[in-house]
Amino acid sequence: MYVYADNAATTQVSRRAAEAMLPYFTEVYGNASSLHTPGQRAMEALQAAREAVAKAINADHKEIYFTGGGSEADNQAIISGAMMGARQGKKHIISTAFEHHAVLHTLDKLKKQGFEVTLLPVHENGVVTPEDVAAAIREDTALVTVMFVNNEIGTIQPIADIARVCHEKGVLMHTDAVQAVGHIPVDVKALDVDMLSMAAHKFHGPKGVGALYARKGIAVVNVIEGGQQERGKRGGTENIPGIVGMAAAIGEATEHLEDDMKYVTGLRERLIEELSKIPHSRLNGDREKRVPGTVNFCFEGIEGESLLLWLDAKGVAASSGSACTSGSLDPSHVLLALGLPHEVAHGSLRLSLSVYNTPEEIEHIIQAVPEVVDYLRGMSPVWDELERGERPHLI
Numbered sequence: 331m332y333v334y335a336d337n338a339a340t341t342q343v344s345r346r347a348a349e350a351m352l353p354y355f356t357e358v359y360g361n362a363s364s365l366h367t368p369g370q371r372a373m374e375a376l377q378a379a380r381e382a383v384a385k386a387i388n389a390d391h392k393e394i395y396f397t398g399g400g401s402e403a404d405n406q407a408i409i410s411g412a413m414m415g416a417r418q419g420k421k422h423i424i425s426t427a428f429e430h431h432a433v434l435h436t437l438d439k440l441k442k443q444g445f446e447v448t449l450l451p452v453h454e455n456g457v458v459t460p461e462d463v464a465a466a467i468r469e470d471t472a473l474v475t476v477m478f479v480n481n482e483i484g485t486i487q488p489i490a491d492i493a494r495v496c497h498e499k500g501v502l503m504h505t506d507a508v509q510a511v512g513h514i515p516v517d518v519k520a521l522d523v524d525m526l527s528m529a530a531h532k533f534h535g536p537k538g539v540g541a542l543y544a545r546k547g548i549a550v551v552n553v554i555e556g557g558q559q560e561r562g563k564r565g566g567t568e569n570i571p572g573i574v575g576m577a578a579a580i581g582e583a584t585e586h587l588e589d590d591m592k593y594v595t596g597l598r599e600r601l602i603e604e605l606s607k608i609p610h611s612r613l614n615g616d617r618e619k620r621v622p623g624t625v626n627f628c629f630e631g632i633e634g635e636s637l638l639l640w641l642d643a644k645g646v647a648a649s650s651g652s653a654c655t656s657g658s659l660d661p662s663h664v665l666l667a668l669g670l671p672h673e674v675a676h677g678s679l680r681l682s683l684s685v686y687n688t689p690e691e692i693e694h695i696i697q698a699v700p701e702v703v704d705y706l707r708g709m710s711p712v713w714d715e716l717e718r719g720e721r722p723h724l725i
Contacts, residue, residue, distance in 0.1 A: 415472020484624025
């Protein structure tokens with residue numbers, strides 16, 4: 331048996347999404363900007379998809395801008411908010427220390443342009459509080475950007491409460507909802523956010539397509555120049571097959587959301603229950619305030635890369651954190667933000683599930699992980715020192 335448990339990195343494209351896309355490769359393949367019939371048929375598909383995505387998050391279709399993925403949507407949202415603030419003399423942005431690098435690197439870019447950035451510390455449970463945000467807001471704060479669900483530990487942030495604090499002080503609010511849309515209810519009106527980012531491949535749609543929600547009144551800034559696509563805010567011929575696939579996937583996800591959440595949460599709870607029995611292990615992030623499918627553990631005395639390679643050999647695909655930084659030997663910035671020591675953060679494991687996982691697959695993981703942990707600890711001089719009492723256990 332081989333188990334795919336890395337759904338926070340990317341998901342299997344659903345059959346409905348794949349079938350919806352097929353005609354737009356070989357039959358309705360016109361350019362949506364063309365005036366002829368093939369082009370207008372593509373435009374009709376584009377508009378229908380825009381309406382479907384808007385409906386899924388309770389937005390207006392004119393508030394949806396299709397992008398090349400979640401990272402592009404994050405970039406566009408943050409740059410747009412920053413530029414709106416700069417026009418009013420506001421050049422301060424608030425975010426958190428455990429955001430996705432699509433956010434953090436965009437903020438680094440803005441710092442070079444004269445913006446000041448405050449990265450809020452994260453509490454040990456992996457949750458940012460509205461009080462922390464309120465305390466950081468200044469007269470010159472232009473934008474607050476806080477992720478909805480953390481991509482590594484799966485904790486859910488109180489976005490509606492944070493947005494309320496922002497708007498009470500006249501500050502724009504953006505949330506990176508890449509790990510939230512399709513997994514938990516997302517209603518932009520209830521959340522009262524000004525901008526929200528999403529990516530199709532996180533909810534069983536295709537890679538290379540995402541969307542930015544920007545409420546009416548937000549002056550969206552181009553990050554890709556070119557033609558007049560996306561109402562002049564994102565140049566480049568629209569990826570009609572991908573956009574159609576995204577619409578199909580988000581419709582399917584939201585249609586069955588309540589049942590899917592219940593099912594995946596059951597799988598997650600079984601994993602947490604059993605993996606918590608491994609000595610000197612730690613579940614990262616709040617026990618309850620988490621997205622249904624994400625589990626993140628640290629195991630003392632081992633190194634994450636070895637853990638992943640041996641799990642792969644035993645038929646389990648997992649990760650130690652974000653796939654975007656999988657080539658890095660540094661411990662996760664998310665886990666360090668929680669206050670974990672470097673030596674503990676190095677031994678992390680993220681298991682992220684979807685509706686395609688089965689109870690039998692969960693049992694396979696439950697058998698494989700302790701075996702690999704025991705094997706690696708048996709070879710580890712650090713673990714030997716810990717067990718002999720030559721250094722203290724940190725978990």
